[in-house]
Amino acid sequence: MDIYLRDITFGYNADRKIFENFSAHFESKKTHVVLGKSGSGKSTLLKLLAGELLPEHGTIESKGWVWKQLEESPIPGFKHVAFLNQEFDLLPYSTVKENIRRRLHGYSPQEEEDIIRDVALKLDISEILERRAVDVSGGQKQRVAFAAALAKRPQVLLMDEPLSNQDFKNAENIKDIIQWLRGHKTLIIATHEGSEALQLADFISVLHDGKIVQKGIPRKVYESPANQYVAGLLGHYNLVPRQWLAKNLGFRIGAEDSENVLLRPHKLILSRTHGIPCRVIRAEYFGMYYLVLIEADGYLLYVYYPHNHFEPNERWKIALHSH
Structure with missing residues (x-):
């Protein structure tokens, strides 16, 4: 689904707005990387898209309908959106299966089992479902986190700095999963690393002080940066x-x-x-x-x-x- 943010205003306090009359468009089933320095608004934008934060003004829309949270949902968020934060948000002493199951709401026990079996098979974690999250490897933890997110059957998957603080092997593992998802989900990834944006994106949106200062395909943004801020994020110039x-x-x-x-x-x-x-x-x-x-x-x-x-x-x- 295409995502439209229209005239979004949001601030954590009355004195400073992170976004003011902010608008953006994320095309369906493309991989979008939101690139910016710390404090540019990347994580806040993802939390607004996830429904963890609500805008003071403005709407998030798709195909003419406004995103609204379900009143009966026990946790805040949008049903069609999954959000992976930097820590992957696993309960260490719960089993892999329990970590996946806790993301599921409104399904029968048999439906939950079917969904868990399906995502575990796709992400190659079937053999560790009964192990505690604390007892599996770093690469397996990442696959569990992705499985838990995908068990929600989202149309949109948000990722906040997914490669941050990862060693080479784990980072490559995450890139493989993102590549597997490309073209099937609308992916929106926040990062401050220009090299990650160039590697992962179909489109890069450069965020600065709550505004998108340039958007385009990676090669265009790299070779024709709009200003020095954009140029510096993507390497030497x-x-x-x-x-x-x-x-x-x-x-x-x-x-x-x-x-x-x-x-x-x-x-x-x-x-x-x-x-x-x-x-x-x-x-x-x-x-x-x-x-x-x-x-x-x-x-x-x-x-x-x-x-x-x-x-x-x-x-x-x-x-x-x-x-």
């Missing part, structure tokens, strides 16, 4: 005067172009033979490539370069990538 780029590196200038250009390191190339002279300030090794900081004509610029060792003050040339 260079802020270079457009006229300098045109004069020294042949950059094409449009009639209405801004004074400065936000240029990613991969847009520049180091060469021994062509370009303008530069010198190496430092180089950082990232495995498959080096991130090289160079100085050219008084400007400090980041460039990527594969398979090379650099010495400080080493002389090179820099040019604009042709593609």
